Amino acid sequence: MGKAETVRVSKLGKKELRLVNMNGRFFGLADGVQCAEGDNADDVWRLLHDDAGKSDPKYFGFGGARSRFLTFFPNGFHSGGYTSQERDYKLAAKAKLDQTAPLDRAIEGDGFGEAVLAAFRGTNMLSPFEKTRLQDLLRGHRADDFIRAAARFTMDGRDSDLFAMEQALRPHDSAKWTVATYLPFLWRPDKHMFLKPEVTKDFASRVGHRLAADYEARLHLPVYKSLLDLVDKTERELADMRPRDRIDIQSFIWVVGDYREGREAVYQ
Incomplete structure (x- = not known):
């Protein structure tokens, strides 16, 4: 298993969004929960925001x-x-x-x-x-x-x-x-x-x-x-x-x- 490297972090309302790189694959997490995964960092970051945005009242x-x-x-x-x-x-x-x-x-x-x-x-x-x-x-x-x-x-x-x-x-x-x-x-x-x-x-x-x-x-x-x-x-x-x-x-x-x-x- 490789080491997870945090690539980006931001806030969406009260949620913390984090993009992580592990062995060349990217994972998007909202408050530590995985919401997106893929090979392209920008695509995963976009999908993460889209998914997290659905929790906005x-x-x-x-x-x-x-x-x-x-x-x-x-x-x-x-x-x-x-x-x-x-x-x-x-x-x-x-x-x-x-x-x-x-x-x-x-x-x-x-x-x-x-x-x-x-x-x-x-x-x-x-x-x-x-x-x-x-x-x-x-x-x-x-x-x-x-x-x-x-x-x-x-x-x-x-x-x-x-x-x-x-x-x-x-x-x-x-x-x-x-x-x-x-x-x-x-x-x-x-x-x-x-x-x-x-x-x-x-x-x-x-x-x-x-x-x-x-x-x-x-x-x-x-x-x-x-x-x-x-x-x-x-x-x-x-x-x-x-x-x-x-x-x-x-x-x-x-x-x-x-x-x-x-x-x-x-x-x-």
Whole structure:
């Protein structure tokens, strides 16, 4: 028998999660109880989180998430009620951004501050306070730095570009996930996701995804990668509902994650 070597440790709520390597095989343990096993460390770590997440009091899985969403929109993503409530205004903001600050020009261009500010104001996805702080940034000398970094991140998703956004945003108290992910999400809703922290963490808890534990307020690339993993999994679970892009996935997360007992509204 070989010696067990602890590879990773983290907390998920009150549970201690531990990844152990023994003779080249990996084991995932929750409070000392084995929940996952395999040859790939990342796969076992993911399975461990998925299994442990089911013990969260909020958990109701993707089946419960689907039922919750269909309570509001019985005809799913392709009903008129859903489109008018959740999709049209985001598409309008995207169209305006693409016209006034196209991605291919924003990467190296300058002078897009007012156009980007209008795009931020075009939806209710940010709070009024966030929009007010952005006005100072996007009318100031760091506007081009932020917009170029956001455009580069949209194209490549690199840590250096996320850091550049943070450097431009921090003096304005705007280094928030909502601000950093908004433009990439509108420019490329096939690839990126908007991160509204509280509602997304709630959703992650309800479907048993590790983002609930991975989340940090600072702009840290592993957090965003965990978000994209949640999105990938959600897309697979909802494939039969035919989501068109991640605007639909973001709307699904918002409707389910903003869960309130007794708050029911049905849109055909």
